[in-house]
Amino acid sequence: KRGYLMRKCTIEAGGKKTPLGKRSWKMYFCRLKELLLMLSNDETSKSTPQNTHSLKLHHAFAQVAVDYRKRPHVFRLFLADRSQFLYQSSDSREMNSWIEMINWN
Ligand code: I3P
Numbered sequence: 001k002r003g004y005l006m007r008k009c010t011i012e013a014g015g016k017k018t019p020l021g022k023r024s025w026k027m028y029f030c031r032l033k034e035l036l037l038m039l040s041n042d043e044t045s046k047s048t049p050q051n052t053h054s055l056k057l058h059h060a061f062a063q064v065a066v067d068y069r070k071r072p073h074v075f076r077l078f079l080a081d082r083s084q085f086l087y088q089s090s091d092s093r094e095m096n097s098w099i100e101m102i103n104w105n
Contacts, residue, residue: 001031002031002043005089007085008085009084010023015083032098035058036057037055037077039054039055040052060078062076062099068086072088073090075098
């Protein structure tokens with residue numbers, strides 16, 4: 001699965017709250033492949049290590065962020081390193097599809 005998502009980091013690896021100034025929303029072109037979620041600035045850039053970073057989805061979990069009401073179609077991603085992210089998708093269908101794919105493995 002691939003597509004543009006807005007993302008905001010709320011909890012850093014290790015479990016500490018993301019500090020102010022590092023909590024803003026950013027747009028990424030996301031590619032989900034097996035247990036990797038690769039994030040690039042846009043879809044034209046090749047997924048080379050220079051312009052892409054990857055999140056390991058092993059023991060990760062995604063669920064609708066029902067407590068987050070500022071934006072619609074937002075889900076929360078919990079990673080095994082205890083970091084947490086909010087991801088905003090274009091509509092609820094897209095959101096559910098990302099959640100399903102992330103939780104599939
Ligand atoms: C953050 C930015 C985010 C906001 C976040 C701010 O500031 O304004 O949009 O999240 O609020 O800290 P900065 O750009 O300086 O990092 P919301 O859009 O969810 O309000 P937060 O600290 O309550 O997460």
